[in-house]
Amino acid sequence: MMADHPTCIGCGVTAPDANSTYTLISATHGWRLTRRILADGTRGVEWRCPTCWTAHKNGQATAKGAPAPGPAATAAATRRRA
Numbered sequence: 001m002m003a004d005h006p007t008c009i010g011c012g013v014t015a016p017d018a019n020s021t022y023t024l025i026s027a028t029h030g031w032r033l034t035r036r037i038l039a040d041g042t043r044g045v046e047w048r049c050p051t052c053w054t055a056h057k058n059g060q061a062t063a064k065g066a067p068a069p070g071p072a073a074t075a076a077a078t079r080r081r082a
């Protein structure tokens with residue numbers, strides 16, 4: 001079910017070679033896959049590289065009105081995930 005080389009929707013970078021989706025989303029590569037239903041009802045997936053995923057998370061938190069995490073908190077969260 002995996003495209004050969006997914007691209008990040010944030011910056012357009014091509015995902016590194018990986019044996020499977022699970023390898024890409026593992027700590028080794030740190031990519032994230034988001035499933036979403038598009039406006040026309042079709043299913044789509046969004047790939048994000050580690051950098052864009054972090055920015056995406058921070059952007060969501062800010063949009064919801066929650067205080068944006070400081071650099072230290074963000075780094076700690078990233079370290080826990082990795």
Ligand SMILES: [Zn+2]
Nearest residue numbers: 008011049052
């Ligand atoms: Zn990216």
